[in-house]
Amino acid sequence: MAYMLLIHEPTGQRRTRGETEGQAVYARMVRFGDELKTRGLYLASESLGSQAAAARIQVRGGQAQVLDGPFAEAKEMVGGFFLINCTTREEAVAIARECPAAEWATIEVRSLGPCYEEAVGAG
Numbered sequence: 001m002a003y004m005l006l007i008h009e010p011t012g013q014r015r016t017r018g019e020t021e022g023q024a025v026y027a028r029m030v031r032f033g034d035e036l037k038t039r040g041l042y043l044a045s046e047s048l049g050s051q052a053a054a055a056r057i058q059v060r061g062g063q064a065q066v067l068d069g070p071f072a073e074a075k076e077m078v079g080g081f082f083l084i085n086c087t088t089r090e091e092a093v094a095i096a097r098e099c100p101a102a103e104w105a106t107i108e109v110r111s112l113g114p115c116y117e118e119a120v121g122a123g
Contacts, residue, residue, distance in 0.1 A: 002084070002111070009106075010105075045082040048079055051069040051077045055069065092111075
């Protein structure tokens with residue numbers, strides 16, 4: 001089963017790192033992805049850019065609303081993700097614990113599935 005590890009990081013956190021530290025953090029994440037590939041668990045990963053150039057779109061009553069970033073109310077942003085293939089939620093959670101980003105961000109573990117199915121264990 002496929003699981004998404006969404007990396008939620010504090011907005012502005014990237015600005016607190018210098019270039020050298022930022023490159024070192026990125027290298028750790030690349031090594032983590034390479035380890036997942038070696039273990040046969042890796043499906044995809046990406047680092048996402050800042051919210052400053054992002055846009056949020058909603059269509060309500062046939063009218064599209066576009067809100068350009070940065071989003072003042074946001075305390076966190078999705079900074080990236082890993083898409084992995086493993087057998088259980090517990091295995092996905094264990095892999096998330098290994099992710100270097102768990103040291104400076106929050107990793108949200110979500111199974112992939114159609115939007116019309118309620119997740120197992122959901123209230």
